[in-house]
Amino acid sequence: MELSKAYEPKEFEDKIYRDWEKSGFFNPDNLNLPKNAKPYTIILPPPNITSKLHIGHALTLAIEDLIIRYKRMRGFKTLWVPGTDHAAIATQNVVEKKLWKEEKKTRYNLGREKFLEKVWEFLRETQSAILHQTKKMGASLDWSREAFTLDETRTKAVAKMFVDMYDAGVIYRGERVVNWCPRCHSTLADDEVDYQEQKAKFYTFKYDKNFPISISTTRPETKLGDTAVAVNPKDERYKKYIGKEFLVDFVGVPLKIKIIADWQVDMNFGTGALGVTPAHSIVDWQMARLNNLEIIKVIDEDGKITENFGEYSGKNVLEARELIVEKLKSQGLLEKEEEIDNNLSICYRCGTPIEPLPSKQWFVAVDKKIKKLGNKSLKEKAIEAAEKHAIEFIPERFKKRYLNWMKNMQDWCISRQIWFGHRIPVWYCKQCGEVNVTDKANTEIIILRHGESRSNVEDKLNSDIKNQVNGLTEKGKAQSVAVAEELKSEKIDIIFSSDFKRAQETAKIVAAKLGIKKIIFDKRLREVGVGEFEGKPDAGFSTFRENNFEKWHYDSPHGIESFDSLKTRVFSFLDKVAKKYPGKKILAVGHGDVARVAKGFNTKRGDLEVYKLTYPANAKDVRVKLAPAVCSCDSFNLKQDEDSLDTWFSSGMWTFSTLNKPGDLAKFHPTQMLETGYDIITLWVSRMVMMSFFALAEIPFEKVYLHGMVLDKNGKKMSKSRGNGIDPLDMIEKYGADASRLSLLIGTTPGNDIRFYEGKVESCRNLVNKLWNISRFILMTVEDVNIDTAKINPVHFEDKWILSDFNRLKSDKEKLHSEFGLVSEGVTGKLEHYDFSNAGRSLRTFTRSHFADWYLEFVKNRKDRIKDQVLMYVLKDLLKLWHPFMPFVTEAIWQEMGMKTTLMIAKWPVQDKKLIDEKAEKEFAVIVDVVTKIRNLRAEYKVEPVKKVDIEIKNADKLVESKLVESKDIIMTLGRVGNLRFVTKKPEQAAPAIIGKIEIYMLLAGLVDVEKEKERLEKEKNNLENYIAGLERKLGNAEFVKNAPEKVVDAEKTRLTEAKEKLEKILEQIKDLM
C-alpha cells in the first residue's frame, strides 16, 4: 500500500466533508449510542450576517469542533447547532451605506418593504458565503438543525417570549432618557455611542441675581429645563441650602429650582454645584426620579428648542446657546468662560452629536420579582447562577466581569428605531389608543376572483342566488387550474367561497388542486347585487354607478345594492376571519367587486378611490393583511409598533430557540458549554442567562469557555478597515483546513488574545504532512495493515518503551511524573481541562520526536510481526488522538487504510496501564542519551557526516549494559559509528562525554585538535565548578537541610556527587591533553 509523497489537502477535504455529511453522524439522533448516553451540546455563537467570516470566527469553529469531535468519540450524544445572527442595527447600517454608495438613496426613499427586500437580498449572499466557509473548516455541525435568528421559527419564538414577558410584567413601555441621534432619528444603544475629544467652552454663571449658587456647564441651552441644583451632601459651602426651593428668572424663562444632595456630585469640579436637567442627561434623569423632580423637555427630536421657550423656541442648540450666553453676559451673570477638554458623544454612524432625550421605549425590567423564579428577579437569578457555580467561567476571572456588569445593570432597553429585525409585536388601536400585545401572526387573506363564466361571455349580469344557471366556461376552468398552481407555494389553510355557481366551481377546482377538502361558503362574498340590471349587459350597470356614485353610496336606486352595504358585508367577512382564524392564510373566492372593495381595505383609501381600483385577474395581487389582534373596543383598525427589537433579545434566546425539534429541549437543554469571545460576555452571555431563566427557569449552559481576540502579527486587532483581516478560505487554500485549525489551537490559552501570522500555519502544515508521511512509511512497511493489535507481547525494549510512552500520552492525568526523558504527557487529561494548546503540543512532541525521530529510526531495519503490531497499534490510536485537531488528514489516512467506518465515531483511546513500563523507559532514555552524546561529539569536532567515528564506552551501567550491546548496530547507524567497543579502560587521545556512570569516548586519532579540545573541556569544567559551588552552598546551608523536604535534599546530594564525578573525569582528560 502506498500513499502519495506529500499530503494534498485539496484532494481530500471536500470529498471527506461530503462523506461526513452523508454519514449523518453530525446529527446526534443518528449516533448509535446506548440509551443512557449523556448529551453534550454546544450552540455555535451565530456569526453576524454583515460580512463573511474572518479568522476570529475560524478560531471559534476550531475550538468548538475540537471539543465536539472529542466528546463524540468519547460516546456522548453530541450536538453542535449552527446558525447565523441577523444583527439588526449592524446589518441595516451596512445595507444603508451600500444603498447610498450605489444608488444615492436612503431607506426612506425606498420605504419599509422595498428596503427590507434589499436587506434580505444582501443577507442571503453573506449567509451562503458563511455557510461555505464553515464547511470548509471541517466543522461537524448538525445542519439539520440550522437556525437563523430571524427565520420563521425564531420569529415566532421571539414574539411569544415578548408576550410572555409582557404578561408577566417583565416587559414594559416607559420613558427614559436615551441617546438620540437627531440626524438618524433613532435611539442608540450605549455601545453605539462614540466619543470624540474636543475643546469646549465651559461657562460659569448664576440663573439670576437672586440665586445663591453658581453653576457651570458646557451646554447653557439645556439649562432652560433645569429643575434642581445638586450639591455634594458633604459640601460645607452649600449644606445650608439643601431642600430649599427658588423661583428664578433664567434669561427670561421662569424656573423652579430645588437644591438637592447627591453623592455623585464632585465637589472639586466647577463650582461643585450641578444644574440638574432631567430631560437631557441620563445622570440627571436618575436624580430627578429619586427626588421627584419635574421633567421639562427642552430639545426636540430634530435637535431644536421646543415650544414655550419664547425667543429660543425653534432655534437649534448652537443658536440657542449663543443667544443665552449673550443674554447672561448682558445681565452680568456670566462669571467665567474657560476652555476645557471634554468628550463629546457622537453617533457612531454619522458622527452627529447625540442629544440625550426622554423617549418612549420598551424595556425589560431586570429587577422585577418573578413568581416562578422563587420571587427573584432575572438579575438576581443571573447573579446567583454565577456565584453559586451553576455556571462556570473558563478562565474564572471573567466571572468578575460578568458579575460586575450584572450587578450594575439597569432596565434593558429593547426597542430600536430601525426596520430590520423582529418588529415589536405590539399593536396600537387607532380608535381607542389601547396597547395590544400579541404573538399571534397576521391573518392573511387572498381574494380570488372566479374564472371566466358563461355570464361573462354572454355579457349578462347575474347576481341573483335563485338564478344560478351559469357556471365556468372551459377557459374559466383552465384559469382556475392555473391559479391553483400559482397558489401551491402559499400554504393556504382555509378556503372560503361565495355561494354563486361560478365561484363555487372555481373554489372546488382550486381546493382539489391544493388538497383542501372543505370549502366554507359565505354569502358575504357574493357579487354586488345588480337589482334591475339582472340579466342585462354590464355596461349599463357600470355606467349608471359611475355617474351616480354619491347616490349609490348609501341608497339603492333601481334595487341595486349600495356601496355601503357591499363594503359592510365584505369588511364584516374580513373581521370575522381575523377574529376566528388568527395567523392563518385564507383564500376567499369571490367576485370582481368583492376583490375591489377588499383591496380598498388593505390600502386604506377613501371610498371613492376604492371603487375606482381595478381588480386583477390572478390571485397574487389582492391580499389583505389583518392585524393579529382585535382591540377590546372591538376595532380591528390597529397599527403595529414601528420599532424593532434589540438584536440581543433574539440572540439571548439562542440556546433554546434553536432546540425546537420535538424532544430536543428536554434532551439538550441546558447545554453543556458556551464557547465564545470574551468581548461579548456582557452583551450576549448575560442576556442568554436572563432569557433562559425567564423562559425555562434554568441556566442556558453549564460552562462558559472564553477565547481571546485574534490579533495580527503586530498585536493589532484584525479588521477589514485596517486591512489586516484574513479570510480563512485563503489559509485553507494555501495550507489546508487542518493546518489552519491547528495554527489557531496551538499556542492559544483561554481568555488570552492570540497573534496570528502565516508562519504558524506553515509550520502546522509541515506537521500535518509529517503525520501523513509517518503513515505512508508504516503502510509501506507492514505486511498486513489489518494485523491484530489487541494482543501484543513486546520483546524488544524499544517496543516496550514506545508502547509505554504512547500509553502515557493517552492518559487522562494531565502530567505523569517521571524522572526519565522522552516521556509523554496525557492528552486526554489536558483536553478534559480545556488545555487544548498543550494537548496539541504533547501530541506534536510524541509524533515528531518520540515516534518518528526515535522509534521509527530505531526499528527501520527490523522485520518482524511484533514490530508490525506495534506500528499499527500506535498509528491507529494516534490518528484518533489527532482527529479532533486535524480531522481531514486523519480521516484521509484512516480511509486509505481501508477502514470501513468513519474515524469521526471511532472510540477514543483509553490508556492501557499494563503497557506502562518504567524499566523500558529508563533503558531507552540511556540509548537516546548515548546517541545524542555521540552526535554532540561529532558536531563539536566538525566530523564530516560521511566519516565514521570510533567510539569506546567504558564502565557501562550494569542495568543498561545489555541494552547497549543489544542496540549496538542501531547506535552505530544513528551515530554514524564505524567501530563501537565496550571497554574497561579509558582510551588515550579521546574526547569524552559522560552520562552518569557511562563514559563515552570518541577516538581522536586523525581528528585531534588539542587546542580545540582543551577549550571545550575548560568550558565544561567551569560550568561544572560553578554548578558544584552552588550545590555546595545550598547543602552547606543548615537552614536548607533542616527545612527542605528530605526528598529535595537527597536529590541535591545526588546531583552533587554526580557532578563531582563528572568533574573528576574532565580534569583527568585535561591532564591527558597537557
Added chain:
RNA sequence: GGUCGCAUAGCUCAGUUGGUUAGAGCGUUCGAUUCACAUUCGAAAGGCCCCUGGUUCGAGCCCAGGUGCGACCACCA
C-alpha cells in the same frame, strides 16, 4: 476615573501545590539529499524571567509598590 489582564530567547508562547543548570515552535547559524518525509534530518548560538522591595532554607511562580502595553466598563456636569 473604575475594573481586569499581560510583561519569560530575535518573534509567538509553555512553565503544574514555590524545589535539577528555565523549555517548545518559528527565525538565525553550521552541516546533511540513493533512506516515509527538504512540507525532511542532525547540531549550535541565543534569557538581569519588566523594575524595586518583602515572605521563605529556596521565588519566573507568593505578597506590596512602581513602570510599560492592552482590554472592558463608566463618563466629566
